[in-house]
Amino acid sequence: MIDVSGLRKVYRDRGREVVAVDGVDLRVRDGEIFGVLGRSGAGKSTLLRCVNLLERPTEGTVTVAGRELTALGEGELRLARRGIGMVHQHFALMSSRTVAGNVAFPLEIMKVGRAERARRVAELLELVGLADKAKAHPGQLSGGQKQRVGIARALAGRPAVLLSDEATSALDPATTQSILALLKSLNRELGLTILLITHEMNVVKSICDSAAIMKDGRIQESGAIPDLLARPGSRLTDELFPLPPAEPGAVTITFAGQAGEPVISQVVRKFDVDVNILGGALEEVAGVAAGRLRVHLTGGGRDAALAHLSERGLLVEEAR
Secondary structure (H helix, E strand, O other), rough: EEEEEEEEEEEEEEEEEEEEEEEEEEEEEOEEEEEEOOOOOOOOOHHHHHHHHOOOOOEEEEEEEEEEEEHHHHHHHHHHHHHHHEEOOOOOOOOOOOOOHHHHHHHHHHHOOOHHHHHOOOOOOOOOOOHHOOOOHHHOOOOHHHHHHHHHHHHHOOEEEEEEEEOOOOHHHHHHHHHOOOOHHHHHOOOOOOEEEEOOOOHHEEEOOOEEEOOOOEEEEEEEEOOOOOOOOOHHHHHHHOOOOOOOOOOEEEEEOOOOOOHHHHHHHOOOOOOEEEEEEEEEEEEEEEEEEEEEEEEEOOOHHHHHHHOOEEEEEEEE
């Protein structure tokens, strides 16, 4: 659904060049929720704004729903952007308009008739759980309600793609979870492809199917979360399940979906080894129980036990 290739964005500031995005390739599949994770200044928001060409890339191409946006003129681009909704970090609502008026605004720009506009606004407010707030003004709403208005407005033109720029970073944890649940619901019910920018690992754990880690304008790794969990040396796994530095001889076991299986007790009995647990973590990620366990294994059957764990589909990494 989203194909970014060789993307580079350079700003010029007081005679010097600042490279915000540096040679990024990104593929987002139709109907998935894709999270781009990184710290402030990593280039995440610039990348997102390049996807709908609010920022025009210095180099590279952006293709959305099979259409290369970077090849379009301004008129064609305006029409193409109707298929891309945008949710902002700080809501970006118009204080002088009611909730219904804010949601109706893009429909007015699209010259949708009054009756159809009213019907669509009512439908959207029902969808985001704000049917009773149509006549309220933004100043009367909580942060979570404001973000729901922003989401409803982004969906007004029936987009196939929703871009979310740190949509939960200004919200408290409970409200964050409610907004993430709403996004997941919209993804399922509408078949919406969602590309979201975040610095919060909890967002990735809660709703993302795939993820990328961005640093200094570059993608460090990218892929479906189960694939990243199975990749040796994965940065995402290190971020999801932080453990202290491994001592020589320690073994780190990463698992996804095998959390209910007694694999450690099985290798103890089968291979006559002793297991000393040094640390571990377990979370639900991408809908499955996943985690890491760091252990010391001793005994004559150590190598056979590690081979057995690998054969069971667990990622086994030995510290040297």
